[in-house]
Amino acid sequence: MLVQDHPKRDLLIAFVDGELDADQEREINRLIKLDPDAEKFVELLWRSALPYSEAFESLLSLPVPNKAKDAIEPDRESLKKTSNDRFSSASYNAAAGQSNSVQPSSSQPRFFPNDRFSLPLWLGVTAGFATGVFMTVLLSGWVFSSRPSTFVDSVSQYQSLYQRETVVNARVDVPALKEMMLQQLGRNITIPDFSDQGLEFKRGQLLQMSGKPLIQLVYLGSDGLPLALCITPSDTTGGETVSALSKRVPEFGERHGLNYGHWQKAGLDFVIVGDDSVSVSAATRQSISTMEI
Amino acid sequence: MIELLPRLRRYALTLASNEFDADDLLQVTIERALTRSHQFHSADSPDRWMFTIMSSVWKNDLRARAIRQGKGFVDPETLSHTSFESHPEGNVLYSEILEMVGRLPETQREVIVLVYVEGFKYSEAAKILNVPIGTIMSRISRARLTLGTQLGLNDMTAMEDRC
Numbered sequence: 001m002l003v004q005d006h007p008k009r010d011l012l013i014a015f016v017d018g019e020l021d022a023d024q025e026r027e028i029n030r031l032i033k034l035d036p037d038a039e040k041f042v043e044l045l046w047r048s049a050l051p052y053s054e055a056f057e058s059l060l061s062l063p064v065p066n067k068a069k070d071a072i073e074p075d076r077e078s079l080k081k082t083s084n085d086r087f088s089s090a091s092y093n094a095a096a097g098q099s100n101s102v103q104p105s106s107s108q109p110r111f112f113p114n115d116r117f118s119l120p121l122w123l124g125v126t127a128g129f130a131t132g133v134f135m136t137v138l139l140s141g142w143v144f145s146s147r148p149s150t151f152v153d154s155v156s157q158y159q160s161l162y163q164r165e166t167v168v169n170a171r172v173d174v175p176a177l178k179e180m181m182l183q184q185l186g187r188n189i190t191i192p193d194f195s196d197q198g199l200e201f202k203r204g205q206l207l208q209m210s211g212k213p214l215i216q217l218v219y220l221g222s223d224g225l226p227l228a229l230c231i232t233p234s235d236t237t238g239g240e241t242v243s244a245l246s247k248r249v250p251e252f253g254e255r256h257g258l259n260y261g262h263w264q265k266a267g268l269d270f271v272i273v274g275d276d277s278v279s280v281s282a283a284t285r286q287s288i289s290t291m292e293i
Numbered sequence: 294m295i296e297l298l299p300r301l302r303r304y305a306l307t308l309a310s311n312e313f314d315a316d317d318l319l320q321v322t323i324e325r326a327l328t329r330s331h332q333f334h335s336a337d338s339p340d341r342w343m344f345t346i347m348s349s350v351w352k353n354d355l356r357a358r359a360i361r362q363g364k365g366f367v368d369p370e371t372l373s374h375t376s377f378e379s380h381p382e383g384n385v386l387y388s389e390i391l392e393m394v395g396r397l398p399e400t401q402r403e404v405i406v407l408v409y410v411e412g413f414k415y416s417e418a419a420k421i422l423n424v425p426i427g428t429i430m431s432r433i434s435r436a437r438l439t440l441g442t443q444l445g446l447n448d449m450t451a452m453e454d455r456c
Contacts, residue, residue, distance in 0.1 A: 009434050010430040010433075011430070013430070013433055014430050017433075019415045050409075050444075051387070052390060052394070052406075053409065053410050053412070054387060055391055056390075056391070056394075056410040058387070061299075062302065062306075064298045064299055064319075065320070068298055068302070068320055068323055069295060069298065071320065071324060072295050072323060073295055163324065165328045
């Protein structure tokens with residue numbers, strides 16, 4: 001008799017695999033006692049079990065692309081070097097007046113910290129309440145190291161993980177966001193309107209980089225590509241004055257596959273990061289000329 | 294969770310026809326997981342969640358993209374073109390198993406790998422693949438039948454003679 005001929009084939013295989021519930025097991029045990037073919041089939045299954053796991057073990061040793069690792073831990077090399085200098089995030093609830101600002105994160109891996117899979121909400125979740133009154137910006141567990149000179153690099157690396165789905169459903173309470181920006185940066189800063197370029201303002205977040213607040217404003221283009229404007233206090237630890245740090249002429253470049261425009265003004269560092277160089281350039285120049293600080 | 298990557302890539306190799314597509318699948322899966330991390334519930338198993346995403350990405354995005362690129366409709370029941378490398382240690386049986394599993398239709402191949410390689414229960418595999426558990430049992434049964442036939446293990450009489 002061939003295996004495929006047995007009418008209870010599926011159940012017998014599940015029995016051998018230990019996948020049946022108690023009632024089904026009793027049924028199969030009865031069947032085996034009464035049906036010699038079933039008994040032989042089960043015996044055959046036991047004997048013919050193949051070492052699948054061992055055979056596939058070798059595929060685990062194939063190298064995983066660095067791109068995949070970097071997507072999860074873009075700072076994994078830097079993390080090994082330092083545990084104090086980090087770019088992390090905090091949550092901010094403008095409506096409740098709470099700002100869990102700049103909570104230094106632990107040295108846990110960025111992805112799935114605290115032994116939980118869900119916590120590294122590097123995406124942040126903007127929970128715009130139905131009333132429109134509240135804006136809660138839940139900030140991510142993003143953690144990667146940053147040096148002052150790598151502000152643009154860190155932001156670009158972070159932004160390279162963004163895609164349309166990251167922000168498409170986000171909602172933002174602009175007055176609350178501006179209040180938060182005032183608290184964190186000490187200045188009233190206008191939020192640029194890039195709608196003429198087909199960019200819709202989707203979300204504002206408070207992040208942290210090297211112990212300093214970092215405001216991230218994210219726009220979504222009609223082409224489905226996100227663009228971000230990030231602002232953080234300039235580093236003055238080197239003895240430079242605020243005025244000396246001003247760099248009104250933007251620097252344009254490319255990092256981590258994204259284009260950026262970087263400038264400094266009034267003691268703040270600004271960077272615009274996005275896929276399209278034309279959009280980045282236009283947004284950068286518009287920001288410099290129209291943003292009131 | 295970076296330590297999950299080798300297993301995910303292995304599963305990607307199981308689904309895709311080549312390393313290029315497998316790496317693409319892995320990358321999209323990671324990005325999808327990152328964007329949906331807020332949907333993860335602590336009661337879920339992290340690895341099961343990731344395998345579910347990969348399965349979904351493959352079925353809904355990448356395979357569909359391949360079809361759109363001109364491969365036409367492909368019935369996953371008959372799709373069997375994954376080619377694993379021979380076992381590096383030269384183990385003949387292991388190489389044979391890799392080759393045979395690679396020749397299985399996609400729907401059977403993925404179940405064999407999820408259950409016998411990754412160690413998921415039937416019920417977990419059913420959730421990962423979003424199919425009823427009866428479908429899992431049926432696919433495993435057909436896969437084992439195919440594999441047993443190829444190894445000459447399905448004839449009880451022959452088996453008895455061998456033993």
